[in-house]
Amino acid sequence: MxxxxxxxxxxxxxxxxxxxxxxxxxxxxxxxQNLGLEECARLVQTMMEEVGLQAEILPLTExxxxxxxxxxxxxxxxxxxxxxHYDVQPPEPLELWESDPWAAEIRDGRVxxxxxxxxxxxxxxxxxxxxxxLKTQGELPCNLIWxxxxxxxxxSPHFKEFIERYGSRVRGQGAIWEFGGLDYGDVxxxxxxxxxxxxxxxxxxxxxxxxxxxxxxxxxNPAWRxxxxxxxIQDGLGNITxxxxxxxxxxxxxxxxxxxxxxxxxxxxxxxxxxxxxxxxGLTGLELKKALAGAPTANIAGLWSGYTGKGxxxxxxxxxxxxxxxxxxxxxxxxxLAQLLREHLEKHGFGDxxxxxxxxxxxxxxxxxxPIVRVAAETAREVFGKGPNIHVxxxxxxxxxxxxxxxKLPTVAIGCNxxxxxxxxxxxxxxxxxxxQGTKWIAAVVERxxxx
Amino acid sequence: MxxxxxxxxxxxxxxxxxxxxxxxxxxxxxxxQNLGLEECARLVQTMMEEVGLQAEILPLTExxxxxxxxxxxxxxxxxxxxxxHYDVQPPEPLELWESDPWAAEIRDGRVxxxxxxxxxxxxxxxxxxxxxxLKTQGELPCNLIWxxxxxxxxxSPHFKEFIERYGSRVRGQGAIWEFGGLDYGDVxxxxxxxxxxxxxxxxxxxxxxxxxxxxxxxxxNPAWRxxxxxxxIQDGLGNITxxxxxxxxxxxxxxxxxxxxxxxxxxxxxxxxxxxxxxxxGLTGLELKKALAGAPTANIAGLWSGYTGKGxxxxxxxxxxxxxxxxxxxxxxxxxLAQLLREHLEKHGFGDxxxxxxxxxxxxxxxxxxPIVRVAAETAREVFGKGPNIHVxxxxxxxxxxxxxxxKLPTVAIGCNxxxxxxxxxxxxxxxxxxxQGTKWIAAVVERxxxx
Numbered sequence: 001m002x003x004x005x006x007x008x009x010x011x012x013x014x015x016x017x018x019x020x021x022x023x024x025x026x027x028x029x030x031x032x033q034n035l036g037l038e039e040c041a042r043l044v045q046t047m048m049e050e051v052g053l054q055a056e057i058l059p060l061t062e063x064x065x066x067x068x069x070x071x072x073x074x075x076x077x078x079x080x081x082x083x084x085h086y087d088v089q090p091p092e093p094l095e096l097w098e099s100d101p102w103a104a105e106i107r108d109g110r111v112x113x114x115x116x117x118x119x120x121x122x123x124x125x126x127x128x129x130x131x132x133x134l135k136t137q138g139e140l141p142c143n144l145i146w147x148x149x150x151x152x153x154x155x156s157p158h159f160k161e162f163i164e165r166y167g168s169r170v171r172g173q174g175a176i177w178e179f180g181g182l183d184y185g186d187v188x189x190x191x192x193x194x195x196x197x198x199x200x201x202x203x204x205x206x207x208x209x210x211x212x213x214x215x216x217x218x219x220x221n222p223a224w225r226x227x228x229x230x231x232x233i234q235d236g237l238g239n240i241t242x243x244x245x246x247x248x249x250x251x252x253x254x255x256x257x258x259x260x261x262x263x264x265x266x267x268x269x270x271x272x273x274x275x276x277x278x279x280x281x282g283l284t285g286l287e288l289k290k291a292l293a294g295a296p297t298a299n300i301a302g303l304w305s306g307y308t309g310k311g312x313x314x315x316x317x318x319x320x321x322x323x324x325x326x327x328x329x330x331x332x333x334x335x336x337l338a339q340l341l342r343e344h345l346e347k348h349g350f351g352d353x354x355x356x357x358x359x360x361x362x363x364x365x366x367x368x369x370x371p372i373v374r375v376a377a378e379t380a381r382e383v384f385g386k387g388p389n390i391h392v393x394x395x396x397x398x399x400x401x402x403x404x405x406x407x408k409l410p411t412v413a414i415g416c417n418x419x420x421x422x423x424x425x426x427x428x429x430x431x432x433x434x435x436x437q438g439t440k441w442i443a444a445v446v447e448r449x450x451x452x
Numbered sequence: 453m454x455x456x457x458x459x460x461x462x463x464x465x466x467x468x469x470x471x472x473x474x475x476x477x478x479x480x481x482x483x484x485q486n487l488g489l490e491e492c493a494r495l496v497q498t499m500m501e502e503v504g505l506q507a508e509i510l511p512l513t514e515x516x517x518x519x520x521x522x523x524x525x526x527x528x529x530x531x532x533x534x535x536x537h538y539d540v541q542p543p544e545p546l547e548l549w550e551s552d553p554w555a556a557e558i559r560d561g562r563v564x565x566x567x568x569x570x571x572x573x574x575x576x577x578x579x580x581x582x583x584x585x586l587k588t589q590g591e592l593p594c595n596l597i598w599x600x601x602x603x604x605x606x607x608s609p610h611f612k613e614f615i616e617r618y619g620s621r622v623r624g625q626g627a628i629w630e631f632g633g634l635d636y637g638d639v640x641x642x643x644x645x646x647x648x649x650x651x652x653x654x655x656x657x658x659x660x661x662x663x664x665x666x667x668x669x670x671x672x673n674p675a676w677r678x679x680x681x682x683x684x685i686q687d688g689l690g691n692i693t694x695x696x697x698x699x700x701x702x703x704x705x706x707x708x709x710x711x712x713x714x715x716x717x718x719x720x721x722x723x724x725x726x727x728x729x730x731x732x733x734g735l736t737g738l739e740l741k742k743a744l745a746g747a748p749t750a751n752i753a754g755l756w757s758g759y760t761g762k763g764x765x766x767x768x769x770x771x772x773x774x775x776x777x778x779x780x781x782x783x784x785x786x787x788x789l790a791q792l793l794r795e796h797l798e799k800h801g802f803g804d805x806x807x808x809x810x811x812x813x814x815x816x817x818x819x820x821x822x823p824i825v826r827v828a829a830e831t832a833r834e835v836f837g838k839g840p841n842i843h844v845x846x847x848x849x850x851x852x853x854x855x856x857x858x859x860k861l862p863t864v865a866i867g868c869n870x871x872x873x874x875x876x877x878x879x880x881x882x883x884x885x886x887x888x889q890g891t892k893w894i895a896a897v898v899e900r901x902x903x904x
Contacts, residue, residue: 032763199764208727212876214847216751217743218731223752227679275660279670291669299668300675304760306753311484312606312651312810314777325766358764395666424664
């Protein structure tokens, strides 16, 4: 079997693979803060070229560019597409990190850095897949197109433009999404869907300037007003109370429900990981899994008004703000929901609440019956000796819709991720053993996809 | 009239008076941030000694010390007491200041600095009163005791201890409070009362750590929970919905109501100053004045949770916090109200909301019929040629209660303040002309009080 040589190469060069991850992590690339994005795009381009891909940087009208990698095998019938992102979440709150988020310190078999797991490990891994296959086989078994964008963590606001402008160059028969890897218990998992996202900022301004709080007797406090406006959006149990919000929610198919039933979920471990004693509304079992895979959410990601420093200040603030991310499911339309939210606020007397849309991406799911799902599942079993779990949908979001719906690419989310990696949180980390195993998995998928 | 020489002295030395204010302002002294307090106490002591007072620094078990100034006139029957505070509010948000808040820049006849108006102008002014009277008359006409504390802006948490330990050294027949001066239209005003204060921080923690907001589908967001808890405290119109909150509110006396009726209030100017188009609940006329002087308030001074930086981050925060100042009126008891608030939260299912009491001071009012009120009013008319307006109570707070109730000192709030001084806000400033006129007023009050 030709993969044996590639697997041995991957094992022998594991330090080189870790080095690729460390190099990517030491380049900060925070899309929310416009930090280091061009630099990181160039680094990804350079690293693609180093392993033998053609690579170019594609500009967009606004925002960081997309890196497009390419390998053409003469006469190949099949093309596999990779999607990744080189941007990361902001590292704040910095004081909770045990080592500098950009230092990529290695401790106890893990690389600690912002972006280590999400999503630079998968970039390092796929670079290493290309390297291993080219070095051991002289060529890749199929064509490869690799899209690495720089705004995933801010909701991919220009990814739609990328698809419209450059989508004709991203044709293929299947795709591998940015993330994936092991579930709790180190069982590999294949994820078929992603939630969508509507990200908004709500702002209330009731005064011309911050004032002495003695004036609270006679002037409206914007924080009170924002609180009352927000209170109308959610019922305290996680249910969204905006009229029509659930109208377009597509129910699970019988096959999807069956997969959800089979999906293992260690509730105790998940509770411990989140530091909670019980789930929202006491969710458990299938209902808990359905919520993760299929419940629209209304999350307050940020809330602020007035004086938030030490000690006490008696101020009547002029403004109050909230950042909210709404996770969407198929077939909710973010544009329609934004309009519903606007109308909802007006109807409840909060027409003065300013609503800024910061991101909008529909949800997406690949059918469980697609051949790419079988390829991912078979190779998972071969590489890890167990599993895989099939996840109908991640609880997270991403612009998968543009791959599955606009480009008609059946897509699976697999890779080298693992639980307890603290993505989007302090002390994000990537296990090195899973980085290596996940790299073998992707190599096997490339091989199998080409001949499937 | 002996005051003529003192008034001339004050006019001639106006630059020296401004210099005193600038010197005080350049010493940062933020009690909320424990910044420069000891240094400012020593500066006040030094400046008291420079004008001829005895001055000592009295330590407390915790917090910054109190500066006690003293002048003893052999054989004097009467003792006047001054109250001031050397601490100031935090200067944030810094980006809205036109000059450094500690630079004490002079522009257009004003000194711009944090603390310029609140309360360092009145300290500079009273130092200058002592200087002028001693230099022109050789002695003060009565005994003087001067209390300058360092925690007024954080609710005077140790002022009660000061009164208990050192109150026997603060005996007299009348007192002048820290602030006061001109109303809109430059009419002098005499204020007889202050609201009390209950300052609390509410905190909700629902997770062990910040998490990826995909988990919003299954874990409770602390910001939603805090919002719901806060929503039960106030009705959106400024009315506090905690059971029993208004039970002990003392009604205005007929004399107080009459004074309120007479009290001029330029509503248009006040609206413009605050940058609002209408007052809370559409308040106007007597009802507006009653709210300012006598309405308990529940103000959100600070609110924060999750990511409040630029751009967008999709986090499920672990914690949410609010700072609230409740203004109290006679005869509300802050300890009792804190207990009511605790019970209220429990009764509404928010027993997990942590409630930290950061300050508690009862409200106070000097009777409108007290002789010190007449002294202040007569001298105001003499110095300014008009007014004064009598204010039954300020809308603001302070530990006046300990003077009026614990020490039995009838107290009026008068001084060199003026509207548009941006107290507690960016670009706080003190008009130099009012600083000088207010200094004459206090000199006249000292003279008249001694012989009344």
